[in-house]
Amino acid sequence: MIQILHLCPKQLSLNGETGNLDVIRHRLEWAGFDSELYVFEGGELPKIDFDLVFIGSGAVAGSLTALELLRPIRLQLIEIAQNGASFFSVGLGWEILGHSITDLQGKLTEGLGIYPSQSKKTETRASEECFGYFEGELTTGYANHGSDIELLGDAQPLILLEKGFGNFSSVPAPTHSGEGVRTANLWATRLNGPVLAINPHIADALLVELCSRKALTYFQDAAEGSKADDYARSAREELKARLVR
Amino acid sequence: MRLLLAVLVGRLVRILAKMRGGGSAIPGRIALIIEPAFLKKTLGSLKHGVIFISGSNGKSTTTALVAAALRSQNLKVFSNPSGGNMPQGIASAVIGEANLRGELSSDVAVLEVDEAYGEILAKHFLPTHVVLTNIQIDQLNRFFEPERVYGMLLNAAKSATASVVINGTDANLRALVGELPNPKVAISVSATDDALRYWPEGALAAPRFGDDSESNELSIGAQLLSLDGDRAKYALHEVEVELKLPGKGLHFALDAGLALTLAERILGSDFSPQAAAQGISNQETVYGRGEIAKFDGVEIQILMMKNPSSMRATLLAMDDPETSVWIAMDEGTPDPSWIFDIDPSRIRSVRVVSGSRCWHWATRLAYSDIELQEVIPSSKRALETYVQYLKSVNKRGTLITNYEQMMVIRKLMGYLDLETGK
Numbered sequence: 240m241i242q243i244l245h246l247c248p249k250q251l252s253l254n255g256e257t258g259n260l261d262v263i264r265h266r267l268e269w270a271g272f273d274s275e276l277y278v279f280e281g282g283e284l285p286k287i288d289f290d291l292v293f294i295g296s297g298a299v300a301g302s303l304t305a306l307e308l309l310r311p312i313r314l315q316l317i318e319i320a321q322n323g324a325s326f327f328s329v330g331l332g333w334e335i336l337g338h339s340i341t342d343l344q345g346k347l348t349e350g351l352g353i354y355p356s357q358s359k360k361t362e363t364r365a366s367e368e369c370f371g372y373f374e375g376e377l378t379t380g381y382a383n384h385g386s387d388i389e390l391l392g393d394a395q396p397l398i399l400l401e402k403g404f405g406n407f408s409s410v411p412a413p414t415h416s417g418e419g420v421r422t423a424n425l426w427a428t429r430l431n432g433p434v435l436a437i438n439p440h441i442a443d444a445l446l447v448e449l450c451s452r453k454a455l456t457y458f459q460d461a462a463e464g465s466k467a468d469d470y471a472r473s474a475r476e477e478l479k480a481r482l483v484r
Numbered sequence: 485m486r487l488l489l490a491v492l493v494g495r496l497v498r499i500l501a502k503m504r505g506g507g508s509a510i511p512g513r514i515a516l517i518i519e520p521a522f523l524k525k526t527l528g529s530l531k532h533g534v535i536f537i538s539g540s541n542g543k544s545t546t547t548a549l550v551a552a553a554l555r556s557q558n559l560k561v562f563s564n565p566s567g568g569n570m571p572q573g574i575a576s577a578v579i580g581e582a583n584l585r586g587e588l589s590s591d592v593a594v595l596e597v598d599e600a601y602g603e604i605l606a607k608h609f610l611p612t613h614v615v616l617t618n619i620q621i622d623q624l625n626r627f628f629e630p631e632r633v634y635g636m637l638l639n640a641a642k643s644a645t646a647s648v649v650i651n652g653t654d655a656n657l658r659a660l661v662g663e664l665p666n667p668k669v670a671i672s673v674s675a676t677d678d679a680l681r682y683w684p685e686g687a688l689a690a691p692r693f694g695d696d697s698e699s700n701e702l703s704i705g706a707q708l709l710s711l712d713g714d715r716a717k718y719a720l721h722e723v724e725v726e727l728k729l730p731g732k733g734l735h736f737a738l739d740a741g742l743a744l745t746l747a748e749r750i751l752g753s754d755f756s757p758q759a760a761a762q763g764i765s766n767q768e769t770v771y772g773r774g775e776i777a778k779f780d781g782v783e784i785q786i787l788m789m790k791n792p793s794s795m796r797a798t799l800l801a802m803d804d805p806e807t808s809v810w811i812a813m814d815e816g817t818p819d820p821s822w823i824f825d826i827d828p829s830r831i832r833s834v835r836v837v838s839g840s841r842c843w844h845w846a847t848r849l850a851y852s853d854i855e856l857q858e859v860i861p862s863s864k865r866a867l868e869t870y871v872q873y874l875k876s877v878n879k880r881g882t883l884i885t886n887y888e889q890m891m892v893i894r895k896l897m898g899y900l901d902l903e904t905g906k
Binding site for chain 1: 621624625626628629630631815818819820821822823824825840841843844846847848850851859861
């Protein structure tokens with residue numbers, strides 16, 4: 240049984256991010272694994288050995304509300320991360336799980352300190368489609384954000400963009416081509432919404448790592464998966480063709 | 485002189501645009517270049533002033549219902565067509581109705597106004613009343629987050645010289661009224677628990693975070709007492725009013741409540757609730773909100789999807805969920821992420837998905853239990869395929885589409901007047 244923890248969906252699921260969980264659970268099911276979802280909306284976190292922690296994106300006010308709901312369980316979340324559970328975070332959910340957020344007035348708010356990153360809100364806003372590569376595979380999405388995120392230490396981006404805005408809302412690729420972050424088990428992206436549906440190769444890479452930590456072998460060869468992935472590939476190719484036109 | 489020239493050139497461009505079968509905003513854009521004060525000069529002196537109707541969803545329907553309610557009271561109403569809700573679209577509509585001197589023979593203007601343009605229009609001329617339908621998750625690629633829409637609508641509401649009428653079931657709008665400077669008459673449309681019974685998701689408002697003062701007292705407007713299909717009953721102060729909505733759904737009932745409330749506010753003691761109810765009941769569906777298009781011997785109901793809220797409302801109110809539907813979307817929806825936020829299970833099967841976002845929709849459906857027959861990027865070929873299917877099963881079809889694909893497909897079906905939907 241794969242145990243999944245979804246953090247603060249009421250505050251952070253503005254734009255299709257919950258689709259990522261649908262994708263993960265469907266792909267696990269297609270690969271023959273059961274999964275169980277626990278939704279955290281505040282209060283205490285039960286003592287469950289979570290395998291995956293997910294948090295979506297949303298409005299700034301929603302993210303700050305979520306941050307305060309999560310502060311009381313900060314140490315538990317850090318312990319879950321240190322125990323090797325996979326984290327997959329999107330947009331502002333990632334920002335509040337980072338070290339700090341500095342707003343436009345220069346006020347710094349401490350994040351939960353789980354991700355090796357810190358963000359600074361920007362006057363400029365990125366809102367457009369983008370494409371790049373994850374482990375050599377075409378990866379596409381929609382960026383809609385207004386902050387520059389700096390990766391700390393030796394953390395590497397999840398995706399390398401060829402076109403569009405990644406971790407810097409003020410400077411696009413190729414000057415700043417890094418998008419998201421990836422450490423051993425902490426993954427995050429700013430690509431909106433159902434990034435894992437349109438980019439199932441990222442979902443599968445995440446699930447391979449997640450399962451290997453449990454000494455399980457994840458392999459996706461179900462007919463349903465193959466059909467979904469063909470559609471998603473066409474969606475990515477259509478987007479790239481339009482952006483390079 | 486400039487006004488005369490603006491009307492003349494605008495009319496000429498309008499004729500040319502119609503011959504091409506599109507471009508409804510171009511005449512207005514040109515008129516505004518010739519005479520930047522075009523809107524103030526043409527709309528600024530109507531007897532009952534100008535009403536702005538804005539919000540995330542329901543603007544077109546509410547505009548149509550308010551116009552119907554006011555016409556039922558024997559007022560001459562000027563209004564802009566569905567979708568023409570930015571300054572250039574409104575100016576185009578004025579060109580269509582004003583005389584050569586730019587004069588309108590109307591008592592009142594009821595204007596559908598884009599969320600971002602209320603505060604901009606208010607710099608040209610102040611609205612008498614501002615009606616706000618809701619703040620929902622909408623066009624995030626453009627507005628980024630609902631809080632920005634809140635700020636835009638607040639500024640538009642502040643410009644109202646007489647009153648602000650809101651859908652009081654929307655937490656954001658209640659908070660917004662709390663920020664209006666006094667004195668400002670704010671009127672709220674509400675709904676009883678009984679009326680909300682069949683709509684457990686409510687009116688699908690965007691979530692509200694943070695502290696709200698709600699300091700301003702709201703006057704009570706129409707209260708929705710019950711809702712059964714497309715029949716709605718309201719209490720309007722001491723009077724009970726029953727009417728037929730243009731379609732099924734709580735959103736339509738709230739829109740009609742706003743229309744009743746505003747008409748009463750404008751007419752005062754001369755207001756006839758029964759005449760207003762009759763006027764609203766006779767109002768046909770706004771185009772793209774359930775109209776039936778006829779093409780090649782088949783009928784296709786057209787339902788527009790703008791955002792998750794309108795899509796959910798569309799799904800809940802679908803006439804025949806058994807019909808295999810056609811879904812069309814292109815990059816006029818720049819970020820289709822939200823399609824993963826709606827539960828499409830009310831659609832039993834999808835015959836075809838089309839438009840450049842067809843692959844996004846196909847992927848979405850692949851993660852549901854809904855059967856998908858064909859993916860056809862070309863709108864023309866999708867129309868042919870769908871019509872052939874409808875003929876084979878002898879059924880009316882349902883097209884769920886974004887605005888841009890709706891325009892493309894309507895044109896393919898021979899509906900050339902894109903302004904009025906005729």
